[in-house]
Amino acid sequence: MSHLPQIVSDLALILITAGIVTIVFKLLKQPVVLGYIVAGFLISPHFGLLPDVADMTNVSAWAEIGIIFLLFALGLEFSFKKLMDVGGQASIGTLINMGSMIAIGYIIGQLMGWTNMESIFLGGMLSMSSTTIIIKAFNDMGLQKKKFAGIVFGMLIVEDLAAILMMVLLSTIAVSQHFEGMELAESVLKLMFFMVIWFVFGIFLIPTLLKKFKKHLSDETLLVLAIGMCLGMVLFASAVGFSAALGAFIMGSILAETLEAKRIEHLVEPLKNLFGAVFFVSVGMMIAPDIIVEYAIPILILTVVVLVGRVIFATLGVVASGEGLRVSLQAGFSLAQIGEFSFIIATLGMQLGVISDFIYPIIVAVSVITTFTTPYFIKAADPVYNALEKKIPAKWDKLITGYAANAHKDVNQQNDWKNLLKKVVTSVIIYFAVALAVYFLSSRFFTPIIIDYIPDIWGHIVAALVTLVLMAPFMFAIIRRYSRTEETKKLWADSHFNKAALIGLNLFRIVLCVALIMMVLVPLFPYATAVLIIIAVGLAIALAFSDGFRRQSMKMEDMFFENLNDKETLEESLRAVNKDARSQLLMQNIHLEEIDVPQNSSRAGKTLAELNFKQNTGVDVVSIIRGDEKINIPDGNVMLFPFDRLIVAGTDEELQTLINTLDQRVEDNTRISSDASHQIKITQFDLEPGCGLIGKAVKDARIREKTDCMIILLERDGEEITDLTADTILLEGDTLWLAGEEDKLAKFAENLNS
Numbered sequence: 001m002s003h004l005p006q007i008v009s010d011l012a013l014i015l016i017t018a019g020i021v022t023i024v025f026k027l028l029k030q031p032v033v034l035g036y037i038v039a040g041f042l043i044s045p046h047f048g049l050l051p052d053v054a055d056m057t058n059v060s061a062w063a064e065i066g067i068i069f070l071l072f073a074l075g076l077e078f079s080f081k082k083l084m085d086v087g088g089q090a091s092i093g094t095l096i097n098m099g100s101m102i103a104i105g106y107i108i109g110q111l112m113g114w115t116n117m118e119s120i121f122l123g124g125m126l127s128m129s130s131t132t133i134i135i136k137a138f139n140d141m142g143l144q145k146k147k148f149a150g151i152v153f154g155m156l157i158v159e160d161l162a163a164i165l166m167m168v169l170l171s172t173i174a175v176s177q178h179f180e181g182m183e184l185a186e187s188v189l190k191l192m193f194f195m196v197i198w199f200v201f202g203i204f205l206i207p208t209l210l211k212k213f214k215k216h217l218s219d220e221t222l223l224v225l226a227i228g229m230c231l232g233m234v235l236f237a238s239a240v241g242f243s244a245a246l247g248a249f250i251m252g253s254i255l256a257e258t259l260e261a262k263r264i265e266h267l268v269e270p271l272k273n274l275f276g277a278v279f280f281v282s283v284g285m286m287i288a289p290d291i292i293v294e295y296a297i298p299i300l301i302l303t304v305v306v307l308v309g310r311v312i313f314a315t316l317g318v319v320a321s322g323e324g325l326r327v328s329l330q331a332g333f334s335l336a337q338i339g340e341f342s343f344i345i346a347t348l349g350m351q352l353g354v355i356s357d358f359i360y361p362i363i364v365a366v367s368v369i370t371t372f373t374t375p376y377f378i379k380a381a382d383p384v385y386n387a388l389e390k391k392i393p394a395k396w397d398k399l400i401t402g403y404a405a406n407a408h409k410d411v412n413q414q415n416d417w418k419n420l421l422k423k424v425v426t427s428v429i430i431y432f433a434v435a436l437a438v439y440f441l442s443s444r445f446f447t448p449i450i451i452d453y454i455p456d457i458w459g460h461i462v463a464a465l466v467t468l469v470l471m472a473p474f475m476f477a478i479i480r481r482y483s484r485t486e487e488t489k490k491l492w493a494d495s496h497f498n499k500a501a502l503i504g505l506n507l508f509r510i511v512l513c514v515a516l517i518m519m520v521l522v523p524l525f526p527y528a529t530a531v532l533i534i535i536a537v538g539l540a541i542a543l544a545f546s547d548g549f550r551r552q553s554m555k556m557e558d559m560f561f562e563n564l565n566d567k568e569t570l571e572e573s574l575r576a577v578n579k580d581a582r583s584q585l586l587m588q589n590i591h592l593e594e595i596d597v598p599q600n601s602s603r604a605g606k607t608l609a610e611l612n613f614k615q616n617t618g619v620d621v622v623s624i625i626r627g628d629e630k631i632n633i634p635d636g637n638v639m640l641f642p643f644d645r646l647i648v649a650g651t652d653e654e655l656q657t658l659i660n661t662l663d664q665r666v667e668d669n670t671r672i673s674s675d676a677s678h679q680i681k682i683t684q685f686d687l688e689p690g691c692g693l694i695g696k697a698v699k700d701a702r703i704r705e706k707t708d709c710m711i712i713l714l715e716r717d718g719e720e721i722t723d724l725t726a727d728t729i730l731l732e733g734d735t736l737w738l739a740g741e742e743d744k745l746a747k748f749a750e751n752l753n754s
Contacts, residue, residue, distance in 0.1 A: 075252020
């Protein structure tokens with residue numbers, strides 16, 4: 001029999017040990033990640049009672065592949081649109097939390113006598129929470145629908161992006177070995193430039209290709225293509241001086257915006273799990289008991305710093321974002337651990353040779369301890385809040401409720417200048433970056449070829465024309481995009497100051513294009529600068545009035561936004577509940593959620609009247625999806641069946657109660673019907689003098705029977721009443737929040753009086 005390569009026996013040992021240990025950890029209801037770490041320790045030379053891995057070089061290579069797939073999968077789940085959805089609240093909280101922990105980590109490292117570089121990396125490691133552990137804890141404790149859980153998930157999304165940026169900056173600092181501000185600024189600008197270019201070109205090209213060849217994309221082909229694009233971006237990122245992890249993350253985030261995102265995520269998951277397991281096993285192999293004993297005091301200190309520091313600063317961050325103290329404490333106590341990203345940062349430091357070997361097992365030990373304490377800390381948030389609430393003076397009531405609780409949000413009152421500048425600045429940054437990328441590509445590839453084949457001045461002229469024609473649609477967009485919007489018309493008509501400011505803004509955009517044109521012309525014609533400036537200004541003005549380039553620019557932009565919005569448009573059309581309806585109720589702290597009835601639910605087979613969800617859980621069942629059938633505004637005689645999807649309205653606590661009642665947790669985001677006319681929408685109905693509903697109890701009004709609509713919320717004297725009962729009396733001046741299909745809502749008053 002031929003001799004097996006060592007790589008096969010090592011991989012067999014790793015996977016068998018990891019499989020057995022993780023089964024044990026599942027029986028003990030502990031996170032799988034910890035099982036992998038323990039498995040790695042058991043087969044390391046430090047344990048000694050079991051066979052150990054013979055070739056650590058192979059394991060290191062697999063571990064690096066594991067990081068690539070972990071970051072690729074993270075990008076698939078990330079989506080830049082998701083980052084925009086979580087808004088400033090999560091960004092403020094994360095900035096305060098991460099910034100404070102980085103600073104404290106650096107100070108602690110210095111006090112322990114570590115080098116500057118080790119202290120900086122320590123701060124980075126202590127600033128990252130564990131997404132895996134938090135999600136596991138929330139699922140086990142049934143907290144996914146709590147308000148603070150949504151805030152924590154938003155902060156984790158922002159942390160993911162911040163971690164990628166931090167890895168780039170740490171690499172820059174490690175290579176240069178000093179902290180020169182200009183160099184760091186250059187690295188950040190370079191990173192932002194490449195991220196914009198990758199994202200814009202990726203969204204423009206990749207979804208288009210996937211749609212074009214969709215019928216040829218079997219699961220096998222799609223998997224091979226996705227992994228190929230991931231590794232291709234890894235190679236490209238490495239070639240321009242960035243980490244492999246960044247390339248994998250960027251490609252994942254691009255594919256996250258395609259119609260095939262969920263399918264790719266499903267196909268890649270086994271690979272992510274396999275190589276991710278190898279990575280975490282390799283982490284466990286780095287645990288050296290003698291080092292842990294030797295550095296027991298630093299481990300203890302760092303554990304306390306994580307448990308106390310992250311709770312304090314995460315809580316302060318959420319408070320600063322406008323939330324009340326209870327929610328802030330719950331979020332802060334949930335983030336009191338470090339995890340997988342800390343290992344990745346530690347691995348980066350070791351690969352760059354800037355941190356000592358003893359730091360790795362210290363960080364692993366701190367992570368293991370804080371992972372075990374996570375559920376207990378989450379439970380401790382409420383008792384801590386109750387104790388603090390008694391000691392907080394009454395005049396500090398905003399600390400309890402949160403200063404954002406009573407904020408009035410009206411998009412119609414937003415400042416026109418703010419809207420215009422936001423659009424213009426975003427547009428100019430994107431198009432300027434794309435034009436620069438076209439210039440760099442042309443000067444790198446096209447210009448040398450043209451000059452070689454066409455001698456003398458004519459070669460330079462042709463090269464300049466080719467480059468400028470390629471850049472022209474993007475320069476046109478820099479000058480003219482958002483120059484004739486409703487905001488600009490209002491501002492222009494408002495005052496002479498606004499006219500001057502708008503003219504200045506447009507001149508600045510022209511100057512940017514002149515600078516781009518000069519970048520093309522000066523290297524080719526270095527001795528005619530004055531003439532070139534005149535030519536550049538003339539070309540920029542001509543561009544502004546070119547219909548050809550305008551059509552080309554708009555066509556490319558339309559294709560980009562079509563690709564960017566395809567996934568969201570499809571998902572929205574498949575939702576059972578209209579987006580505006582969800583947003584309207586969210587403003588009143590009421591959520592519309594889709595919850596599946598489990599196959600073995602004890603509630604299946606009973607009518608809604610028997611279940612009486614409103615009385616028992618507080619939620620209203622707005623619609624039931626059963627196969628291809630929708631039952632909107634169901635009455636009490638409708639029976640519940642396994643696999644029914646309930647569209648329900650309620651507060652965080654009410655929804656969580658319903659989930660617990662049905663013995664199921666929402667994870668599947670699959671949608672059923674794409675008929676937008678049957679979506680549930682929300683409207684308001686004011687009880688004005690003479691209305692027939694005034695003075696009637698809800699049960700006597702027979703709204704459901706007459707109109708096929710239902711009351712979700714009642715506003716009375718500025719207060720929201722969500723716990724309506726059949727005996728609630730409707731009064732003059734009340735505002736009813738009604739849920740129903742669009743045509744039923746439109747004929748509500750007519751049907752009510754029929």
